[in-house]
Amino acid sequence: MADDKTKRDFRDRNRVSADENxxxxxxxxxxxxTPDQVRDLIRTIGNDRAALTEAARALKAQK
Structure with a gap:
C-alpha cells in the first residue's frame, strides 16, 4: 500500500535533538x-543542523 502523502510527520529534520541519544x-x-562534544555544541549554538555541522567541522579541524 502506498504512503498517505496527506499525513505529515511532526519531526524537524533540520534540527538535532539533544534529548534523543x-x-x-x-x-x-x-x-x-564525541557525543559529549555534540551536546556541548548544542548547548552553545543551538540545535540547528547546519550550524552544528559547521561548528563540528571547525572543532574537528582544531585537533
Whole structure:
C-alpha cells in the first residue's frame, strides 16, 4: 500500500535533538566527534543542523 502523502510527520529534520541519544550519537559518528562534544555544541549554538555541522567541522579541524 502506498504512503498517505496527506499525513505529515511532526519531526524537524533540520534540527538535532539533544534529548534523543540516537540522534546525538549518529551526528557524532557522522562528524567524527564525541557525543559529549555534540551536546556541548548544542548547548552553545543551538540545535540547528547546519550550524552544528559547521561548528563540528571547525572543532574537528582544531585537533
Amino acid at each position: 540516537y540522534e546525538v550519537e549518529y551526528f557524532a559518528l557522522e562528524m567524527g566527534i
